[in-house]
Amino acid sequence: MKRRSLLKIASIILFYSISAYSQFGQPTEIVKIKSFSSFDKVYTGSEFKLAVKINVQDTWHINSNKPKEDFLVPTELILSEINGFSIVNTVYPEAKEYKFSFSETPLAVWEGEFFIGAFVKVTDKVQPGKYRLVFNLDYQACNNQSCLAPTSVSDTIEIEIADKSVPVNQINQEIFEKINLTETPQAVSSDENDDPISSTLEKSGLLVGLLFVFLGGLALNLTPCVYPLIPITIGYFGGQSEGRTSRLTLMGLLFMLGMAVTYSVVGVVTSLTGAVFGALLQNPIVILIIAAIFVVLSLSMFGVYEFKLPDSWVAKAGGAKSGYYGAFFMGLTMGIVAAPCIGPFVLGLVTYVAAKGDPLFGFLMFFVLALGLGLPYLFLAIFSGKIKNLPRAGLWMDAVKHIFGFILLAMALYFLLPLLPKEISGYVLPVFGIIAALYILLFDKAAKGVKGFTIFKVVFSLIVIAISVWSLIPSDKQSIDWQPYSDSALVSFEGKKGAIIDFYADWCIPCKELDALTFSDPKVIDESKNFITLKADMTKSLAPEVSALREKYKIVGVPTVLILNSTGEEAKRITGFVNAEEFLKLMQSVQ
Structure with missing residues (x-):
């Protein structure tokens, strides 16, 4: 020294x-x-x-x-x-x-x-x-x-x-x-990169901006990531309710409040850290908690127990019965399920809130967004509960609850897939589907005497078995010739129009839709040969290399697809699902 x-x-x-x-x-x-x-x-x-x-x-x-x-x-x-x-x-x-x-x-x-x-x-x-x-x-x-x-x-x-x-x-x-x-x-040109969501909110007053966000939340119900919430909501409220409109309305409101709490927390975290929306589902601990919640909810469908508030709370609430507590936590979970991939609107809102850096503003924006997203589920809760008013409800409703119990278990397995070895992850859900369908078809004796429901149960089970078996058959479907992302792959664009980088995660439903419907199109595959095609795995966001990649390309959420021109400049940025025809036009527009 x-x-x-x-x-x-x-x-x-x-x-x-x-x-x-x-x-x-x-x-x-x-x-x-x-x-x-x-x-x-x-x-x-x-x-x-x-x-x-x-x-x-x-x-x-x-x-x-x-x-x-x-x-x-x-x-x-x-x-x-x-x-x-x-x-x-x-x-x-x-x-x-x-x-x-x-x-x-x-x-x-x-x-x-x-x-x-x-x-x-x-x-x-x-x-x-x-x-x-x-x-x-x-x-x-x-x-x-x-x-x-x-x-x-x-x-x-x-x-x-x-x-x-x-x-x-x-x-x-x-x-x-x-x-x-x-x-x-x-x-x-700045016009090409200006975020219309941020621009609209910046130009609007607070009340107009909140109305815009509320309507945006309503529109998010048309995105594919939200579709799994529909059968789960019907199954949960149909199995828990007793058909009274006042009770169903209160349960639906608690469900909405649970979603709003989830989104509000995300809004506050985003405003403080600028973190990627959906990063919750990239944390193994959070994945395990979500899967456990689905298992707990499914057990109630099989009659293991019922959600019930403490008796002292029930008395103060004027005799409210079981289900309220579960409805609130169901909303919390559904908010997380929908959060990671519900489209460009949320990604634009995340960017705007992160830039503002105001936790109260972030809380308010995402709370109102969740109210818009959850409003249809209030009506869905009321409607789904009404099925208990159908004739002989007690004879076949238990069988309905069992079916939705299996759906909840399937959702638990779906969220566990990123933690499983990739060699077996593709077999887990199909095998579970076959086992569940055979159980419902051969061993579930509920509603055995109800002819109409028995026919439905048989048809439903056979459809699940057929889909599961089809999923297990190796697919020869073609796709873009993707290579794992690396910086060295972008050093030279010689002989290529540019590069396509697909940022994806294993838990992302629109990512799978892009693979199945867009990247498998023959015309898209043919045009992609003019580009360097790379896939960037964003599943494990805690990994340093993933964090660096997210920061480098300013990735707010998945799916995100970047199309670079021959000089390495970003020519197009796609967030969310696009069909093959639209994606083909975007590739052809790159000079």
């Missing part, structure tokens, strides 16, 4: 002592730079790529942007102050490590020819016209014996800000192919 300290002191003395040398004997033009823009014109309120080619004279090198010694000056690319323009992200190349005589440890340096890339933001206040931007490269040059005093070199490029009616063309693509500028999604 003592020797190292002395060496550092000597190095610092050497560093400062070269000032005289730098003034009288410093070589000229050790570093030369040349700047390039990615577009011939730029729209106001947008971003463009900048590439800076740097040439360092032979026998010399310059420190990287992160030198390993405190007394060495880092290299930095700086834009001279000009109103309306700013560098929002700089991408430095990987440094080389060399051992030099004046340092005990290897140093991170650059030498020869290399490129630095950056994204330059143009605010919407910049008026159309031509602007001269001066870029300075601050650096410190060294050779194997000593280092020169820090200095800088500059270059000027002319940028034309054009009206949005004027076409913009890409230029200097041979330069930008040498730089990995895919760290942040960018676009030529």
Whole structure:
């Protein structure tokens, strides 16, 4: 330690002592730079790529942007102050490590020819016209014996800000192919990336915004992720209720309140952390809790017990009977079930709330969203309970409860699938379906004397068996030739129009729909051959590599599909399910 300290002191003395040398004997033009823009014109309120080619004279090198010694000056690319323009992200190349005589440890340096890339933001206040931007490269040059005093070199490029009616063309693509500028999604025009959800909420007052969010919650009931809630809700309320409208209404309201609590918590967490919506289902502990809740709910369907509030609470509530407690917690669980993949609307709301950073605002927005999402289930609860008023309810309702008990157990298994080995996960639900259907068909004696229901039970069981057996048969269905995501796969786009990156998770229903209905289409498969096709697994968000990937591409939720052009720029971003025809058009539009 003592020797190292002395060496550092000597190095610092050497560093400062070269000032005289730098003034009288410093070589000229050790570093030369040349700047390039990615577009011939730029729209106001947008971003463009900048590439800076740097040439360092032979026998010399310059420190990287992160030198390993405190007394060495880092290299930095700086834009001279000009109103309306700013560098929002700089991408430095990987440094080389060399051992030099004046340092005990290897140093991170650059030498020869290399490129630095950056994204330059143009605010919407910049008026159309031509602007001269001066870029300075601050650096410190060294050779194997000593280092020169820090200095800088500059270059000027002319940028034309054009009206949005004027076409913009890409230029200097041979330069930008040498730089990995895919760290942040960018676009030529802000209009293409503006989030309509955030924009609408920003322009509206609070009351109008809440109404908009409420209606958005209603519309979310049309998304595929919510469909499993329908039979579960019918089964739960049909099995728990006694048909009285007042009681069913109160249970439905508690169900809505449970969903609202779940979403409100998510809203607060999002506003504080900006976390990915649906990350709850990426945590193994949460998955196990959800599966356990489904098992507990299913046992009540098989008559093991009933949900019942404490007697003292029942007395204070005026004689309220069992089911209220269960309805509330059913709502809590259903909120989590629907949360991860209910579409672009929620993803836009998440982005807006995260940007606001106001927990109360996040709570309010997601509470109202959940009310809109849960309103149809209030009416569904009332309707489903009314089936107990049908003739001879006591003879066949137990059989109905058993069927929905198996559905709840199937949901528990579905959420456990990401935790199971992939070699067996595809067999779990089909095998369970066969076992459950055979039990209902052969061993469940409930409602044996009700002819109409017996016919229904037989037909239902045979359909479940047929679907389960069909699921076990190996599929020869074609799909896009996906490769696991890696940064190295995006280094070169030679011979390709660009790249397609599918961000998915094992628990995501729309992700499976994309695989089954969109990515299997022959025309989509044929067009995909013009792209690098990568799949990025976002199932285990706690893993460092997944967190880094989510941050790199600003992934708010799954499914998200990015289509990059041949320069690595984001051309299209898809959130949620799209059909094959629409996806084909998006791929064909990439130039």
